[in-house]
Amino acid sequence: MYKANLTKRQYEILRYVHETIEENSRPPTIREIGREFSISSTKGVFDHLSALEKKGWIDRVKGQARGIRPVKEKTERLFSEGEGVPVVGSVVAGEPTLAVENVEGLLDLEEMFPNQEDLFALRVDGDSMVEAGIHRSDLVIVRQQPTAEVGDIVVAVVDDERGTVKKLTRVEGEIHLEPANPDYEVIVKDPSEVEIRGRVVGVIRKM
């Protein structure tokens, strides 16, 4: 056994198929694989594909040109070396930071903030939320919603002004939009005067 119940040859061929799709947006033909690995008979390659299919790494569309379809999640997991930014659990003295043992996983930003229709990003232009860790020019990721819970950091529009990022609280029937910076004052409004646009669910900063 080589890796993940595959033989070395099967692993190499699966990798070649995966890479060909990445590069050319289409799977290789049996003869292309044969050429790459110097296997003169198409049957030689065919057998490898049958083995890969049996072991659940690929699907095949019978009789069709370039009918190899790697099972996506499995295959991507197998060949994900170097794809994405690795997340390390801790930095320890002596060892190189990116030693394989230290890597806990890959940072999947698409997964953290997927293409959901109700998400948008807004660049922050004041410093009223610095103590909440939201700085000028940070991007806040906002989930669109017309209401929010007390304690949420929200994007709200008040007095026909431009939107502002503040912490939402309620005191005696009034809405308080609290900055996280002593230099700014709490905005106190009647609920009818505040339009809540969404709740901040993430912050991204590039320095």
Place this chain on the structure above:
Amino acid sequence: MYKANLTKRQYEILRYVHETIEENSRPPTIREIGREFSISSTKGVFDHLSALEKKGWIDRVKGQARGIRPVKEKTERLFSEGEGVPVVGSVVAGEPTLAVENVEGLLDLEEMFPNQEDLFALRVDGDSMVEAGIHRSDLVIVRQQPTAEVGDIVVAVVDDERGTVKKLTRVEGEIHLEPANPDYEVIVKDPSEVEIRGRVVGVIRKM
């Protein structure tokens, strides 16, 4: 003219090719396109592909099965509706936040923090940098480097301990690792006792 110098039919066929690749990891054959659009003759489709090629939207690998290769950037730009989180410039009263006019672009996290070999992400486990906007359990994006400039926020290993995130300064030949929290003390060390592992280039927080 329909969109981007294409006829309606050409646009539809290009979109079908694009979507087929997205869904099945391989381009359609000429006959598959014909089936989709009820074009009984392969020549009908062939002509459309020739037109698309001539107009620079696809490349073709002559004589090969599924040899249609959409020109990546152009095609992706054309069909990128809804892909990614939109970045809005500001939130204005009255208008729906995600109105097309407000969208400045799409948040491309892969572009912000690309798969560069020297990047890694580290989850912050203390609160010593809160005043620099780095909170407990934030992910910091770190560029690996053995030295850094004064003023940089760095990941450093001191005294055989686990790595720590601090601001780097130098005073009279000594290295100061300054927290951004008055509850913590500055770490003062001889340069030989400090291993700098990298510089913080980004922060990502999910709430």
Place this chain on the structure above:
DNA sequence: TTGTATACTAAACAAAAGTTTAGTAACATA
């Protein structure tokens, strides 16, 4: 009015690619 682009049908052909049959050899497992 002539040429060019678009949008096709129908049929045939050639090349590419998948599939099958027959067989060899090494190696591990029961």
Place this chain on the structure above:
DNA sequence: TATGTTACTAAACTTTTGTTTAGTATACAA
């Protein structure tokens, strides 16, 4: 010792797929 898996060759066969030829019809610009 028999059985199954791996890893192939060689050759033939079938199907799929790309390509070409011949032709129709419409619309538009020079």
